[in-house]
Amino acid sequence: MSKRKNLNDVIHGDRAQVRGNQKNTKTFGSSKPDYDYGSSSYKSTGSSYVRCYEKHPPLKLPGTDLVIYGGSCSSPVVLDADVYIGFDSGMRFSERSWPWKKGTEVFFKITDMRAPDKPEEFKKLIAWTRKQLESGMKVHCGCIGGHGRTGTFLAALVSEFGEKDAISYVRQHYCQKAVESSEQVKFLMAHFGISSSKPTKESYTSVTGGLSSSSSKRTKVFYPLPNEGSIWG
Numbered sequence: 632m633s634k635r636k637n638l639n640d641v642i643h644g645d646r647a648q649v650r651g652n653q654k655n656t657k658t659f660g661s662s663k664p665d666y667d668y669g670s671s672s673y674k675s676t677g678s679s680y681v682r683c684y685e686k687h688p689p690l691k692l693p694g695t696d697l698v699i700y701g702g703s704c705s706s707p708v709v710l711d712a713d714v715y716i717g718f719d720s721g722m723r724f725s726e727r728s729w730p731w732k733k734g735t736e737v738f739f740k741i742t743d744m745r746a747p748d749k750p751e752e753f754k755k756l757i758a759w760t761r762k763q764l765e766s767g768m769k770v771h772c773g774c775i776g777g778h779g780r781t782g783t784f785l786a787a788l789v790s791e792f793g794e795k796d797a798i799s800y801v802r803q804h805y806c807q808k809a810v811e812s813s814e815q816v817k818f819l820m821a822h823f824g825i826s827s828s829k830p831t832k833e834s835y836t837s838v839t840g841g842l843s844s845s846s847s848k849r850t851k852v853f854y855p856l857p858n859e860g861s862i863w864g
Contacts, residue, residue, distance in 0.1 A: 683808065684708070684777035690785055690805040693792040697764045701781045701805060704773035712771040714763050716756070718780040719743070719773075735763075741780045744811060744832075746818030754822070757787050778831070782809025783819060790823045798828040807831070 684702035691698050700709045704717030713734055715727065718741045727734035739747075739756055747753040763770055774780035782801055786809070789797040798819065801809045810816060811832040819825040 682776070683806065684773070687777055687806050688804070690789075690801065692764070693789060693794045693800065695792060699760075699764060699785065699788065700769070700771040701785055702771070702773045702777040703775060705775070707771050707773055709769075709771045711769065713768040714760075714770040716760065716770065716772040716784070717774070718784065719775050721775065722773075741774070741783075743775065744779055744814070746783065746812075746814045750818070750822045753787070757784070757791060760788060761791055776808075778806060778808040779811035779815060782806070782811065783815045786810055786819050786825060787823050790819070790825050795824065796826045796828075797823070798825060802828075802831075 682703075685708050687700070687702050687708075689698035689700050700707075700712065702708055704715070704719055705721040705723050707715065715722075715734075715736045717736070717738050720740060722736075722738055724736055725734075726732045728736040737756070739753070741747050760770060760772075772781055772784055782798075782805070785801045785805060786797040789800050794800050798810050798816065808831050810819070810828065811830055813830045816828055816830050820827055
């Protein structure tokens with residue numbers, strides 16, 4: 632009998648359990664995984680589930696041999712990156728965050744389901760990331776599930792390499808769930824000249840972060856606070 636999902640899994644999908652304290656011992660294998668994007672976020676493999684971000688392929692940037700990895704900043708699958716960029720307060724920090732240690736960890740907070748509130752600083756992050764990649768650094772970026780905020784970042788980065796339809800490009804080559812809210816789509820259009828695309832979670836409002844329906848009623852969804860342990864709280 633397969634393991635039943637608990638209520639948090641049903642309600643929150645990729646957001647459930649990702650802030651747990653379990654140690655992630657997986658590495659990004661050399662063989663190509665089976666990227667079954669048509670399946671649900673959780674895939675039964677005996678007694679455990681495989682989260683969608685664990686199946687994300689590295690995103691190859693247009694017209695280059697450069698790749699960037701995306702997923703969870705609290706439980707990254709890639710453990711040997713030179714640079715880790717996190718957008719959620721649940722980001723886990725290692726000794727890399729100490730300036731005297733090799734490697735870099737950058738926290739750029741963006742509220743879940745929202746767009747960056749400092750567009751000019753976000754553009755600087757994009758430009759800085761491009762330089763890291765072009766200098767040969769292995770880069771991993773992530774939020775909770777690796778879709779909304781991470782997808783927004785990846786689409787902005789892709790646009791810097793000349794791809795105007797950057798959202799579609801990221802969805803095709805990284806994950807079809809990327810760029811979740813209408814606010815994120817509008818942000819990319821306004822600040823990066825990216826072509827419009829439908830958000831992958833159209834039921835979410837861009838103001839409250841809650842669920843909305845065709846009626847005037849609105850139900851808010853409250854996510855758990857990040858675990859203690861992040862130096863950014």
